[in-house]
Amino acid sequence: MTRVILFNKPMNVLSQFTDRGTEGSDRQTLSDFIKVPGVYPAGRLDRDSEGLMILTDNGRLQARISNPKFKQPKTYLAQVEGDATEAQLDQLRRGVDLNDGMTRPAQAVRIDDPGLWPRTPPVRFRKSVPDCWISLTITEGRNRQVRRMTAHVGLPCLRLVRWSVGDWTLDGLAPGQWRDA
Known part of the structure; x- marks a missing residue:
C-alpha cells in the first residue's frame, strides 16, 4: 500500500x-x-x-x-510588492521569458488576503510601497520559478506559499x- x-x-x-x-x-x-x-x-x-x-x-x-513532463499543476499564493495589474497578470498567463527560457503559461489571478498564519520572521512592510496577493498555478518546477516570474513582471515576491499540488x-x-x- x-x-x-x-x-x-x-x-x-x-x-x-x-x-x-x-x-x-x-x-x-x-x-x-x-x-x-x-x-x-x-x-x-x-x-x-x-x-x-x-x-x-x-x-x-x-x-x-x-x-x-507530467505537468502536475501546482498552485502558489504569493504576496508581492506592488499593486498587480491585469497587464502584469496577463504576462504571467502568457508565459515569461526567463534566463533559462520561456515558461509555460500560468493561471494568474489577484486574490484577497488569504488570511494565512503569521510568518516567522514576519514579511517586511514598507508604508510607501503597496503589496497584494496573487494566486499562480504553474505546471513546471524550475528553480525559484514563481519568484523569478513575479519579479520579471515587476512584482517582487515577499512571501510564497505552495497551496496545492494536483488535487492535494x-x-x-x-x-x-x-x-x-
Whole structure:
C-alpha cells in the first residue's frame, strides 16, 4: 500500500531529511518534523518558501509528482510588492521569458488576503510601497520559478506559499503539521 504524506513546510526548513550544509549547521530539515521511515519528498520547496510538500514511499508516484513532463499543476499564493495589474497578470498567463527560457503559461489571478498564519520572521512592510496577493498555478518546477516570474513582471515576491499540488491541498494543516493523504 502506497503511503502519501502531506506536510506544511514552515519557512527556513530544508526540503530534505539531512542538512548537507556547513559543519555545525543547525538548520531544520524534514526529519525535525516527520519521523516516518521510508518516505521521500516528491519535489522540493525552497528554504524561504512555505507550504505543501508531498512525501511518499512510492518511487513511481514520486517521479509523477515531481517530473515536469507530467505537468502536475501546482498552485502558489504569493504576496508581492506592488499593486498587480491585469497587464502584469496577463504576462504571467502568457508565459515569461526567463534566463533559462520561456515558461509555460500560468493561471494568474489577484486574490484577497488569504488570511494565512503569521510568518516567522514576519514579511517586511514598507508604508510607501503597496503589496497584494496573487494566486499562480504553474505546471513546471524550475528553480525559484514563481519568484523569478513575479519579479520579471515587476512584482517582487515577499512571501510564497505552495497551496496545492494536483488535487492535494494544504487545507487544515498548520505550519509544521503533517497528515496521511
